[in-house]
Amino acid sequence: MNVARLLRWESTLALVLIAEFIFFATVSPYFLNVWTLSDATFNFTEKALVALPLALLIIAGEIDISVAAIMALASVAMGLAAAHGFPTSAIACVGLATGLAAGAVNGALVAVARVPSIVATIGTMTLFRGLAYAILGDRVLKDYPHSFSMFGQGYLSGPVSIELALFIVCAIAAAVVLHLTASGRRIYAIGANAIAARASGVAVDRYRFALFVLTGLFSGLASILLTSRLGSTRPSIAQGWELEIIGMVILGGISVWGGKGTIGGVVLAAIVLGLISFGLGLLNVPGIVMSVVVGALLIAVVAIPVASERWIAARTARANAAHPQ
Secondary structure (H helix, E strand, O other), X not given: OOHHHHOOHHHHHHHHHHHHHHHHHHHOOOOOOHHHHHHHHHHOHXXXXXXXXHHHHHHOOOOOOOHHHHHHXXXXXXHHHHHOOOOHHHHHXXXXXXXXXXXXXXXXXXXXXXXXXXXXXXXXXXXXXXXXXXXXXXXXXXXXXXXXXXXXXXXXXXXXXXXXHHHHHHHHHHXXXXXXXXXXXXXXXXXXXXXXXXXXXXXXXXXXXXXXHHHHHHHHHHHHHHHHXXXXXXXXXXXXXXXXXXXXXXXXXXXXXXXXXXXXXXXXXXXXXXXXXXXXXXXXXXXXXXXXXXXXXXXXXXXXXXXXXXXXXXXXXHHHHXXXX
């Protein structure tokens, strides 16, 4: 195994994941139970589902800060639909449609109105969350049909939850699109140099719009799962999740400058963050300590490969200076 491969994000994250398993299996007698590990997946699947299209969006050189607010607005829309007696299938469609519409708003602002994505989505983050509070206020909606709970609480087979199965399918699909299709190559090209990509005939604005719509759609999907799992709707649902989801993407090795990253890295980052939160919870570690540990992990995983690359480059430069050709 060469040094370049060892320095890849995926290798680093895989080592962190192995270390997590060893540590938590040693300190907690319950950690390796198959149903315990199944419960652990609920800590990351909903966020990770949103992280998949967001990774594509960031690779294309854009960002969406409004994903958690879209989840809240979609949840409120579903809660109102349930209160009016809509069946489970219609409630789910309302959640997806709300996410799709919110993503289209973001896409139009960026691709049509030319508003910088970080500015546009900070604005829509406030707008969507504000609408959720304006519509619902202090109320909590719980009038969901019993069958609605299957999305966030059901199991496909044995310990494999519907959420986990859905995430696996979506992760494979995202990896195929990004790494094995012409569309994936165009997404990388847009993030690396949008002007050159446009000059090469890539429909840059169309791709940007589509990626924002896709991110909104997946935010609606995650909202269905989260609302189903909680069994209720509040305007504060998924509060602060946008930073956790973006952190998951960045930890997965997606460059904030665009043009670099893999879906595999995002999947590993999601599992790493999900298991560390769940494992610390098993040990009754306070939430503030969890935040410190996760923050330190983010810094370490980001800093170690960069420091290693610089050390190897410096060592190579010294070797070349000592033994010139």
